[in-house]
Amino acid sequence: MAADGGMHAEHGPRFAERAPDALNNPQLRRNFRRAMDGLMAKRAAQFPDPAYWAELRERGAAVKARALAKLPDLLERLESRLTANGVQVHWAETTEEANAIVLGILQQAGARTVIKGKSMVSEEMHLNAHLERHGIEAVESDLGEYIIQLAGETPSHIVMPCIHKNKDEISDLFAEKIPGLERTGDVDELTAAARRVLRERFANADAGISGVNFAVAETGTLVLIENEGNGRLSTTLPPLHIAVTGIEKVVEYLDDIPPLLALLPRSATGQPITTYVNMISGPRKAGEKDGPTAVHLVLLDAGRSRVYQDVELADTLRCIRCAACMNHCPVYTRVGGHTYNAIYPGPIGKILTPQLQGLDAAGDQPHASTLCNACAEVCPVKIPIPDLLVRLRREAVRPTETPATHLPPLYSTVVKDGGAERSWTESLVWAGWRLVYTRPLLYRMVTRALAWGGNWVPADAPLMRDWTKARAKPRFKPRTLHDLARERGYLNEVPK
Numbered sequence: 171m172a173a174d175g176g177m178h179a180e181h182g183p184r185f186a187e188r189a190p191d192a193l194n195n196p197q198l199r200r201n202f203r204r205a206m207d208g209l210m211a212k213r214a215a216q217f218p219d220p221a222y223w224a225e226l227r228e229r230g231a232a233v234k235a236r237a238l239a240k241l242p243d244l245l246e247r248l249e250s251r252l253t254a255n256g257v258q259v260h261w262a263e264t265t266e267e268a269n270a271i272v273l274g275i276l277q278q279a280g281a282r283t284v285i286k287g288k289s290m291v292s293e294e295m296h297l298n299a300h301l302e303r304h305g306i307e308a309v310e311s312d313l314g315e316y317i318i319q320l321a322g323e324t325p326s327h328i329v330m331p332c333i334h335k336n337k338d339e340i341s342d343l344f345a346e347k348i349p350g351l352e353r354t355g356d357v358d359e360l361t362a363a364a365r366r367v368l369r370e371r372f373a374n375a376d377a378g379i380s381g382v383n384f385a386v387a388e389t390g391t392l393v394l395i396e397n398e399g400n401g402r403l404s405t406t407l408p409p410l411h412i413a414v415t416g417i418e419k420v421v422e423y424l425d426d427i428p429p430l431l432a433l434l435p436r437s438a439t440g441q442p443i444t445t446y447v448n449m450i451s452g453p454r455k456a457g458e459k460d461g462p463t464a465v466h467l468v469l470l471d472a473g474r475s476r477v478y479q480d481v482e483l484a485d486t487l488r489c490i491r492c493a494a495c496m497n498h499c500p501v502y503t504r505v506g507g508h509t510y511n512a513i514y515p516g517p518i519g520k521i522l523t524p525q526l527q528g529l530d531a532a533g534d535q536p537h538a539s540t541l542c543n544a545c546a547e548v549c550p551v552k553i554p555i556p557d558l559l560v561r562l563r564r565e566a567v568r569p570t571e572t573p574a575t576h577l578p579p580l581y582s583t584v585v586k587d588g589g590a591e592r593s594w595t596e597s598l599v600w601a602g603w604r605l606v607y608t609r610p611l612l613y614r615m616v617t618r619a620l621a622w623g624g625n626w627v628p629a630d631a632p633l634m635r636d637w638t639k640a641r642a643k644p645r646f647k648p649r650t651l652h653d654l655a656r657e658r659g660y661l662n663e664v665p666k
């Protein structure tokens with residue numbers, strides 16, 4: 171875990187080193203292309219009226235912005251409301267603390283088996299591995315999560331974790347991992363096989379663990395949406411329910427939920443509403459026939475407070491994890507989620523991961539973008555992702571000892587490991603460029619010399635090689651645009 175308690179740095183090659191493998195994998199690219207095209211079409215069909223879409227996302231953004239503006243107060247209100255409802259609330263500053271809290275609750279209850287609903291925060295915590303190390307078995311119950319757990323993989327998408335796999339790959343996996351199952355390409359049979367295994371797990375689990383989509387401060391209600399019923403079973407069948415969530419999931423009023431529910435499933439899967447909307451307000455009461463007898467909520471910070479301190483970057487915390495940004499991202503749709511080597515892939519990951527992990531571990535991520543703005547156009551809570559990417563690129567190369575004097579006073583320099591990507595070679599090149607660019611005569615002399623000399627540099631020279639691998643070497647013309655413009659009388663005022 172990161173020393174300051176942010177999520178674990180995912181080790182291994184960086185994005186640029188991993189991308190060629192994904193780009194050269196036609197099966198992976200076909201899987202993603204097909205899936206993303208389908209999701210984009212379904213989402214577009216849900217928002218046929220641009221005026222309605224604009225109004226709805228304005229409301230969604232306003233709800234989340236208001237909640238963030240009052241975040242410390244709302245978290246306290248949430249805690250007191252939940253406590254009054256009988257839910258035990260725990261605060262975790264780091265993922266390590268969150269793991270320890272969950273483990274402690276399970277051990278106190280004597281739990282040996284856990285059934286889990288989908289939760290990206292639990293991925294952030296690497297919770298399953300932590301529990302396994304302490305002799306507790308956690309089984310994922312979301313079908314996609316169950317598949318990747320069987321495969322020993324991590325999610326490649328925050329809503330559809332096994333979107334990188336096709337039916338044949340899943341058939342092979344099930345035949346190998348589910349005892350007694352013959353290989354079948356029939357999707358219904360595959361689903362039924364998973365259901366048989368999971369039903370038995372639901373019935374016998376000592377505890378259920380889930381994530382949270384929204385936590386309502388006004389009423390102390392945990393809102394959890396899903397399509398498979400596994401979330402409801404995980405949170406109602408076992409005698410103990412533990413919910414884990416980031417502190418940014420709090421909203422103020424119950425009335426804030428409808429606009430968010432109108433945006434989230436539509437943006438995520440192109441559904442007007444999910445099959446299940448669970449609202450959990452406490453443990454089973456006397457006389458009730460079902461539900462857990464104990465409910466806990468673990469509120470995780472893990473770097474979010476640091477993000478919150480910066481007025482510009484705090485917009486990141488508005489995210490409702492719909493994944494529309496990744497479904498529409500020309501980079502994500504070509505390389506898939508594993509290429510990012512991070513818990514949160516795609517555009518949201520490119521702004522969230524460097525802030526949670528730090529720019530030393532993930533300073534390359536903001537560069538894995540064309541800044542085409544597709545993500546910002548579809549984001550239901552209007553997060554200006556490209557602006558934040560540019561800001562993080564700047565933070566990554568800023569001299570660490572220099573305060574952000576170019577930014578308004580409210581901006582802070584809280585990004586972890588700011589300046590981590592700064593290289594002295596690059597700094598020297600830019601210092602040289604500034605020297606030349608601010609002296610017109612020197613600029614003209616240098617650019618003419620470079621143009622002349624550049625044509626003599628071979629295409630496979632070390633500095634050229636990366637560029638010419640996929641492109642022709644540019645040829646400088648002997649005469650500049652200014653020369654031509656002047657000759658035609660357009661720029662008579664420009665000095666020679």
Ligand code: SF4
Pocket residue numbers: 437488489490491492493494495496517518545548549550551552553
């Ligand atoms: S950044 Fe916006 S589009 Fe992306 S997951 Fe979050 S809410 Fe959805």
